[in-house]
Amino acid sequence: MSGVALVAHHERDTARAHALRAAVWCAEHQQDFWMPQQDADALDLSEHADDRAIAEADIVLSLGGDGTMLRAVGMLEGATVPVLGVNLGSLGYLTEIEPDSLELSLSSFFAGPESGEWHIDDRMMLDVSVNGVHAGRALNEAVVEKSQSGHTVRLLARIDGEPFTHYAADGLIVATPTGSTAYSLSARGPVVSPRHRAVLLTPVAPHMLFDRSLVLDPSEVVEIEVSGHRRAEVAIDGQPTATLDDGDVVCCVPSPATANFVRFGTYRYHQILKAKFGLTDR
Template sequence: MRSVGNFTPYRIRMSKEKLVEVNTAGFILKPDSPEIKPLYEKIKAQFEAKGISVMLSEKSAKMIGLEGVPFEEMCAKADFLVSLGGDGTLLSLVRRSYGHHKPVVGINAGNLGFLADITLDDVDAFLARLLLGEYRIDDRMMIEGYVQKSSGEKKRFIAFNDVVITSPEPSKMVRVNASIDGERFNSYTGDGLIISTPTGSTAYNLSAGGPILYPLTQAFIITPVLAHSLANQRPLVVPADFSIELDAEKYRAIASIDGQEVYELEEGDILYIAGAKKGAKLIHRKEHNYFSVLREKLHWGDRNW
């Protein structure tokens, strides 16, 4: 830790966790992309050349005409999991494998790549360093919650990036009442409301004008979308040990989980959100620097973009 002047700045602690074994990798592929088969076969060969066997999930295998294994079996048997695709593929893998708590690495075959940050050209070098223990595992906050229907039924979910409440009809507004630890604090009227994790702060939250949080921070970001009033409609950051309760007063609404699952909210339904007991484990290169990623992906400091 570098000292500045007469003081040493605070640093969020990085995890020192390592994989117990590096023998088997479980793969999922970008969905609806059968053209990814040659790329997968090339990367599979790179893994096997380093002595790491590869398991492919059944759904991904079927997409490219190969044999695979059931997803749950793959998660149980693999030492770590790999998404080959973009950030959406990694998001899906983290959520679906949450109960197994296996570390996940993303190989970027997509576009932006905030989360899936191992490039196709880096795979060989990354594997060599993985086998030497020269990597790190980041523990990223996740959301767990449920929709409680007026009937008493509970529909539970896990989110990695965000939970977004909007109208099911385009151009229709919603009114979302928000409480923290059971105490009402605001009502948001507009196109919607985003509850984001720090990891999700560079997703829809950023587009809606919310702040970027360092991904190892433990906090929620509450960001209104196109608010109809500016008086009380500002982004808010709250610690992750608070619980958040939301209801869409007098309006039909939908809750989108990481943009991949949707739940209907009717009058009388309540959406409960809390920090998950365990975070997502993301494997990164040891030298991975979040601020460099921001500079590259968001063109910070680039006058020609």
């Protein structure tokens, strides 16, 4: 049996009430409804806890902000289940609807794509490996950065197997277009439309003259090798993943899997960007 799986921000005051609204709608429309155990426990909704993977659902509801969307996508582990983001925080890049549209949006979704009321916005992701072993999948970015405060780390970047240069920096970010407005942006990386397919390589606080981001073709493979005695850490979409020593290599390649977001109407990324930064028309 499929239906609606719900992933929620654990610390939003209104998350429990909106989760209950979704549960009621599902009961009234003969749709199964469940939550991962940790989410149900956090919201005191243990009656809706289930150990089924959210990848078994027809749709995943994400209650929270962009961080919750990232967690939901990560939990899908590459499955093509669409995710609908319900915004419970400030203006986000990934969420789609406000809470007052929850029931109407579910009704529209289950009317089917042939209704013309919604479509899928698919986003590229990166498969990340450490020393040849798969370590995770990134929607925003993989970051290799220093372990020790007050010191730079030395990192060799290779593109398609060929050395590009050694960086002395706080770290290197390998980002998708979706991730161009996340950590990469704070490191002065470019803003790239999520409709584009590209791989961004952005240094963090480089202690060298070359401090520019590279915008690469999605077919190009990026490898980052730790070079020197200082340890580094790798994080995938903000989650610590591994500690790296001299000679360890992180490899980032475009994933065959995509993140699939439900959109109603036209998704105007540049208008969200404009609102996020308070830009005016003149």
